[in-house]
């Protein structure tokens with residue numbers, strides 16, 4: 001990959017013109033929201049997709065993709081089955097990390113913090129916004145448990161369709177949201193010569209402390 005030429009001139013020949021991509025600002029959630037909106041405009045794939053890392057009570061890690069369905073000052077929200085492996089991890093050890101990568105922006109964002117279940121009313125609102133097929137499949141899947149074969153899933157889906165007919169589909173009590181309350185957010189931007197920009201926000205009593213990290 002071609003690199004831009006370093007600024008020239010005497011002993012400053014090695015000084016490259018690579019300004020920080022992220023200006024220090026007070027609120028990392030606002031910075032995240034701007035980048036997220038931009039990623040949703042320009043990424044060819046789903047910019048809400050994010051790697052979610054959890055660990056069980058023995059600190060054994062696991063990671064998988066989820067979709068980010070909301071971001072506010074007090075949390076990053078995703079939805080899942082409360083019987084799933086990730087949910088079991090979170091019940092045993094309510095800490096998690098998220099890692100977004102938006103290649104079109106050359107940006108990675110890492111978020112870490114404590115996780116709690118989303119309120120029942122918040123989960124209801126989101127569940128009712130889902131397409132009907134997704135509402136029905138939430139009932140049909142005992143996520144992350146073993147099944148005899150794909151037919152089992154399809155039969156389960158058919159039984160759920162029969163059960164609810166044309167009527168409304170309520171949220172199953174075994175399905176809902178989690179909210180990760182950020183303690184640490186790190187923004188990374190790709191820069192020439194691998195002189196990448198990293199800006200770390202750590203939650204402190206009065207707000208957020210910022211630190212630049214070597215790449």
Ligand SMILES: Cc1cc2nc3c(=O)[nH]c(=O)nc-3n(C[C@H](O)[C@H](O)[C@H](O)COP(=O)(O)O)c2cc1C
Nearest residue numbers: 049064065066067078079080081084085086087144
């Ligand atoms: C792009 C993408 C998005 C996904 N979004 C979700 C999601 O929002 N919620 C979810 O439960 N699983 C989602 N999945 C499936 C999970 O990655 C995972 O397979 C499933 O939740 C079971 O994980 P677990 O056994 O660790 O609980 C998604 C998978 C992909 C590839």
